[in-house]
Amino acid sequence: MRKLILTVLAALSVAGVSQTALAHEGPALQKPGFSFEGVFGHYDQAALKRGFQVFHEVCSNCHGMRLVAYRNLKEIGLTEDEAKAVAAERQIQDGPNDEGAMFMRPGRLSDHYIPPFANDNAARANNNGALPPDLSLIAKAREGGPNYVYSLLLGFDEAAPEGHTVPDGMFYNAYFPGGNIGMPPQIMDDLVTYADGTKATKEQLAHDVVSLLNWAAEPELDARKTLGLHVMIFLTVLTALFYALKVQIWKDVH
Amino acid sequence: MSGFHTNSKVIGWVEQRLPIFSFLHHSAVEYPTPKNLNYWWNFGSLAGFQLVVMILSGIFLAANYTAHTSLAFDSVERIMRDVNYGWFMRYLHANGASMFFLLVYTHMLRGLYYGSYKAPRELLWWLGVVIYLCMMGTAFMGYVLPWGQMSFWGATVITNLFSAFPVVGKFIVTWLWGGFAVDNPTLNRFYAFHYLLPFVIYALMVVHLWALHTVKSNNPLGIDVKTPQDTIPFHPYFTIKDLFGIGVFLMIYMAFVFWAPNFFGEPDNYIKANPMVTPPHIVPEWYFLPFYAILRAFTMDLWIIPAKLQGVVAMFSAIIVLLFLPWLDTSKVRSAAFRPIYKQLFWVFVADCVVLGYCGGKPPEGNLVMIGQLATAYYFLHFLVILPIVGKIEKTRPLPASISSAVLKPMEKA
Amino acid sequence: MAEPASHAQPGGDGQTRRDFLLQATTAVGVVGTCLSLWPFIDSMNPAADTLALSTTDVDLSSVKVGQSITVVWQGKPVFVRHRTPDEIAAAAKDDGETMRDPQKDADRVKKAEWLVLIGVCTHLGCIPGGQKPGDSRGDFGGWMCPCHGSHYDTSGRIRKGPAPANLAVPPYTFTSASTIRIG
Numbered sequence: 001m002r003k004l005i006l007t008v009l010a011a012l013s014v015a016g017v018s019q020t021a022l023a024h025e026g027p028a029l030q031k032p033g034f035s036f037e038g039v040f041g042h043y044d045q046a047a048l049k050r051g052f053q054v055f056h057e058v059c060s061n062c063h064g065m066r067l068v069a070y071r072n073l074k075e076i077g078l079t080e081d082e083a084k085a086v087a088a089e090r091q092i093q094d095g096p097n098d099e100g101a102m103f104m105r106p107g108r109l110s111d112h113y114i115p116p117f118a119n120d121n122a123a124r125a126n127n128n129g130a131l132p133p134d135l136s137l138i139a140k141a142r143e144g145g146p147n148y149v150y151s152l153l154l155g156f157d158e159a160a161p162e163g164h165t166v167p168d169g170m171f172y173n174a175y176f177p178g179g180n181i182g183m184p185p186q187i188m189d190d191l192v193t194y195a196d197g198t199k200a201t202k203e204q205l206a207h208d209v210v211s212l213l214n215w216a217a218e219p220e221l222d223a224r225k226t227l228g229l230h231v232m233i234f235l236t237v238l239t240a241l242f243y244a245l246k247v248q249i250w251k252d253v254h
Numbered sequence: 255m256s257g258f259h260t261n262s263k264v265i266g267w268v269e270q271r272l273p274i275f276s277f278l279h280h281s282a283v284e285y286p287t288p289k290n291l292n293y294w295w296n297f298g299s300l301a302g303f304q305l306v307v308m309i310l311s312g313i314f315l316a317a318n319y320t321a322h323t324s325l326a327f328d329s330v331e332r333i334m335r336d337v338n339y340g341w342f343m344r345y346l347h348a349n350g351a352s353m354f355f356l357l358v359y360t361h362m363l364r365g366l367y368y369g370s371y372k373a374p375r376e377l378l379w380w381l382g383v384v385i386y387l388c389m390m391g392t393a394f395m396g397y398v399l400p401w402g403q404m405s406f407w408g409a410t411v412i413t414n415l416f417s418a419f420p421v422v423g424k425f426i427v428t429w430l431w432g433g434f435a436v437d438n439p440t441l442n443r444f445y446a447f448h449y450l451l452p453f454v455i456y457a458l459m460v461v462h463l464w465a466l467h468t469v470k471s472n473n474p475l476g477i478d479v480k481t482p483q484d485t486i487p488f489h490p491y492f493t494i495k496d497l498f499g500i501g502v503f504l505m506i507y508m509a510f511v512f513w514a515p516n517f518f519g520e521p522d523n524y525i526k527a528n529p530m531v532t533p534p535h536i537v538p539e540w541y542f543l544p545f546y547a548i549l550r551a552f553t554m555d556l557w558i559i560p561a562k563l564q565g566v567v568a569m570f571s572a573i574i575v576l577l578f579l580p581w582l583d584t585s586k587v588r589s590a591a592f593r594p595i596y597k598q599l600f601w602v603f604v605a606d607c608v609v610l611g612y613c614g615g616k617p618p619e620g621n622l623v624m625i626g627q628l629a630t631a632y633y634f635l636h637f638l639v640i641l642p643i644v645g646k647i648e649k650t651r652p653l654p655a656s657i658s659s660a661v662l663k664p665m666e667k668a
Numbered sequence: 669m670a671e672p673a674s675h676a677q678p679g680g681d682g683q684t685r686r687d688f689l690l691q692a693t694t695a696v697g698v699v700g701t702c703l704s705l706w707p708f709i710d711s712m713n714p715a716a717d718t719l720a721l722s723t724t725d726v727d728l729s730s731v732k733v734g735q736s737i738t739v740v741w742q743g744k745p746v747f748v749r750h751r752t753p754d755e756i757a758a759a760a761k762d763d764g765e766t767m768r769d770p771q772k773d774a775d776r777v778k779k780a781e782w783l784v785l786i787g788v789c790t791h792l793g794c795i796p797g798g799q800k801p802g803d804s805r806g807d808f809g810g811w812m813c814p815c816h817g818s819h820y821d822t823s824g825r826i827r828k829g830p831a832p833a834n835l836a837v838p839p840y841t842f843t844s845a846s847t848i849r850i851g
Contacts, residue, residue, distance in 0.1 A: 039513060067331050071720045098727070110720040117541060137331075141524035177534070189675040201584045217524070220341040227342070230510025233557065235508065238700055239501030248686045253289055253486060314708050318715075336715040337708035497697075 027174050029147040030154065032207050036214060041231075042222050043215055048076040050194050051212025054205055055087065057192050059135065062183075063129060064115030067136035068216050071109040076215060083109060091112040128169045139217040141209070146214045151175045153206040156185035183243025257284050268605075281467050286485035287492050288473035290657050295471070296499035297361040302459060303500055304354045311347040315340075319399065323438045323443035326401035327526040345515040351393050352518040353507050355541035358386060367600050369588030370472040376580040378465040383576045385398050385458045390542070390573075392451040395444040396439055397539060398436075402523030407536050409436045409444070415549070418566040435529060475660055476589025477653055483499065484657035543614030544607050544633075545569050550618050551630035574636045582637055583647030592651040595644050597634070606632050684812055696834065723851035725843070728782065736799045738787060741850045745787035748848075749813075751822060756780050758809060759823035769833045773823040778838055786838050787826040789813040791831035796812055796820060811835070 002081050035044040052073065055065070070087035074080060085108035092114050095102035107114050115134070117123035142148045152175045160172035160179065170180040187209075190200050198204060215221070258276040260266055269275050318337050320329040333340035362382070365371055371379035398409045413430045417423040432439030455567055470479060480486055518540060522533045538546050552564035575582075590597040606629050613626035656659035673799075697851030709752040724741040726748060731737055736749040751759075760771040777783055789796050791813065797803035798811035798820075806812030806819035808827045825834040 067328075067335065069717065069720065071716075072335075076778050076784055098730075108723070110717070110722045112572065137524040141521050143521050145521075223511055224345075224515070228508065231508050231512065234504065234696075234703075235501060235505050237695070238696050239498065239505060240497040241696055242494065242501045243690065245689045246498045247688070248689055249490050249494050253491065308773060310708065317712065332715070332717065335719040338710040338713055340708050340711060340715070343711060472801050 011112050026179075027151075029144050029175070030151045032150055032203065034146055034207070034211060034214065036211070036221055040225070042225065043076075044211065046196060046198075047208050047211040049078070049214075050196065050198060050204075051208035051210070052076060052078075053195060054192055054204045054209040055135075055212050057185060058207065060113075060114055062123070062132040064117075064134045065113040065136050065216055066115055066134050067112065068219075069110065069112045070107060072219065076094050076212070076220065080109075087111060108232045128182060132183065135213055135216065136219045139214040141217075148175065149213060150206050150210045151179075153187045153210070154202060225230070268399050269470040269592060278308075279659075281463075282493075283487060283489040285467060285488040285511075286470070286479070286482070288471055288479060288484060289486045289491075289659055290473050290475060291471065291492070292363040292474050292659070293495075293499065294474075295358070296496060297357050297364060299496040300499055300503050301354065301357040304350060304357055305452070305455060305459065308347065308350050308354060309456070311343045311350065312449070312452065314343050316449060319445075321399070321442050323401060323441055323527070326399065326441060330400045342511070345511045349507065349510045349515060349518060351396065352539070353503075353510075354389065355393070356387065357503070359541070362386070363604065365472075366591045366603075368472055368474060369476050369583070369585070369590070369596075371580045372583065372588050373561050373580065374538065375465075375472065376395065376461070376471060378462065379459060379580060381462040381465055383573070385455055385462060388451050388455045388458065392448060392455065393539065393541070395448040397446060398441065398444045400523060401402060401441065401527045403525045403527055403531075403533050406518045406527035406529065407532055408538060411536055412538075413440075415566050415569070418560070418563040420563070436528075442517055457640070472588065472598055473657060474589060474591060475654060475657060476587060476592070477660075478658065480573075480656045481658065517589045537615055539613065540615070541611075544610035545572060545614070545628045547610040547614035548572050548630045548633065550614070550623075551627045553623070553627075568634075571588065572633060577633070579637065579641075583641045585648060586645075587650045587653065592653055593648055594651065595648045599640060599644065606636065686724065707756040718784060723849050726848050726850065728848065733781070738799050738851070741786075741838060746850055747783075747785045747787040747799060747824075747835075749783045749785075751781050751783055755822040756807065759821060759825075760820060762808075762823075762825075765827075768826050771823075771834055775832070776823050776825075778840070778842060782848070783822075783824060784837060784840055784850070785835040787811075787835070789815065789818055789831055790833040790835065791816055791818050791829070792827065796835070 027090055035041055035047065040234045046058050065186075073083040073086060078086070087109055090107050091104040092107050093102055094105045095104055117126060120131055138149060139146045144151070152173060153204060157174040158172070158174055160166055164172070164179060166172050166180055170182055171184055173180055173181045187202050187205050189202055191205055192200055194200050218224075260269065260275065260277040265275055302511065315333065318329065318333045318340060320326060330344065334343050335341075337343075360401060364491050365379065365382070394408070394412060398405045413427055413436065416426040416430065419426065428434065431437065432443060434661070473479075520537065525533075537543070549565040550568045552561045552568060555561050556564065585596065587593055590600055609629045610633065613629060616622050618626070672844035683689050684809065686696035722742065724739055724746070726737075726739050726746075728748065728750070731748065731750045734752045736747060738745045738747055740746070749755075756773070763772045763774075774780075787795050787799070792815065794813050794815035796813040796818070798805040803813050806828070808819050808821035810820040810822045810824060810827075812818070813829070816830050819827050820831075820835055821827050823834075824837075825831070838850050840848050843849050
């Protein structure tokens, strides 16, 4: 039995090694420590709300978040009216109306976050040829996840090493594959004035917006971990009972 | 033989017309099972359990999934975000595939160690290999459905394997695609077959069990059952043991589902498929990595056989060779417990598979290319050369007279 | 069948302990199995995006007296009728009649000239006729369901036929004098 457990663990670790075989290139990632990490980790609502303020005021000028609906904002602590107000800030195409024409109307709660550009070509044309990716899943779609995004946001300080050329209109960022990124540095102290009075340091801003992005990618995280704990407690009891019954039934077999 | 009796009129009425109760009694209650089975024998029932979990979660996912290139990715994200418990079903299904392979690989290795493929169990073993092949097809096509970058490029790379065959290759590939690239027709047919194959696997599993109940279970000693004292009825002894196994398994499985749901996944698959951009590293799921390494091990054209064709043939041969195993292993003794040399070789083989898996997951650069080639050579050497020879020259340890006599003595550590 | 020796002493301490364990394990296992089925069952209920009520805005300015329009709300047809004074009077006059689902006309409208109804027959879900000029409006001048012959009056109340209830009134508000928002 012990041997079996050891073997299963060994097999799992082999699978793990093969999974991490494609290690992240570039410098080691910065790990600020997020509230949603770990077995008992959950989202920090205040951080999510601050992070949304950063995303909404800054990031959303170039990046979309098309998988998140305005109604979802209620989950991070916005009131219904606040969410409606955010939705109504941008216009979305609807129609056709009775005359057969398409028309623009303000966003509603049931709409998804309205992207800054009508399509990828418009986004490229407005961004020096670079396509700002949609950020709905960015925290799951990059090796290193939230730590990668955090490091990237704060990774503009270093100068490019000698011999490394940065093309015009691009910026050096050691964390970005290849080192040259089309996005200019965005995070700076007091970039936004937080509604809750938190001091908007660079680290705070990056931490908050990455928390928000992780929520956008994994909105189910809180529910998942809570349900997981209940399931595990149940399975422990059930498996213990199975084991006790097994010992009882087998005790006279030689 | 049948120990089935009933006083119930209803059961008796059904029984006269369809002897299903005596059948169940015969195969799930009184089935005489060697009493010395260890916990490695749990993995068959665990794999059966996992098949049911996969079918169940799959059906409810299918009810919310849309198989169209423009909608598939978003429909999966809708499952993750809007469908009640959709994230649970999807993570159950995605991690469940990895778990299924983990269980089946363990089940197969148990068979290799204890010689469960030898006479009279050759057909039982063959059915298992066919189930494994169907699983590979199902898993591959299922991985395409979320229509992420890995889905798309995995499908492109694997279907292109068939282009290696001379003359017919490119027609086969076009036929598989239903077009000139992996596209909507491909996604649609993969969805259809991904839904169908699990039921084929289920049917094969029933036949696998039928064969098992005909030839009866092997056991850690690898010797035949001789007297009724060697066996105990399946119920309650192995029903409770299997249930305990399911409990332990579920705890490991659920740990992944709830706390590391993307552990086995690739970040790139959360980027929607883009036929114009290939991700820098394409890797299959971990359970295909050893075969991927074998595929890539061939880098030189030989005579008129291009390297590409060699790799593809080798990869398919790596599985086909399993079908010949009952005759390649010439030893009369089943269990490695009594085969001192084979016992070592078994673990070397396991290590070889791990090395292959590691090479398959890494970019083919530097030493890894050669290591992968050596490991590939050893894989075939093990089956085609070492096993036939070792079977002949190995001096095996004396077999016990019977299971019960061996069990009464302190068991030799296997 | 080999009956092992352990079963030999019924009623012994071991037997009691085993019975208890068996019952406890069965109970926990059955409860767990039932609970684990819930996510699958619940996944077939409407999803969050379906529940996020979409609303429909309707411009009434072009609907003349006596005309009806049909708009779509949550995948269902909604009847909007600009009632004539005669129709309003007929509906109000019948308030005292014996009906299967008694309701006053005044309780079914926000403004007497505008009648807004979900256009799904309460019998078995067909769409009653009466919207288009050529349709039969039934014995009471409202709507008539062609499937099984349910007659609705000018307030959308069931007056004859198998339907059990009046045509439902959806939630709506007047956003201006001539526009309504349904939902």
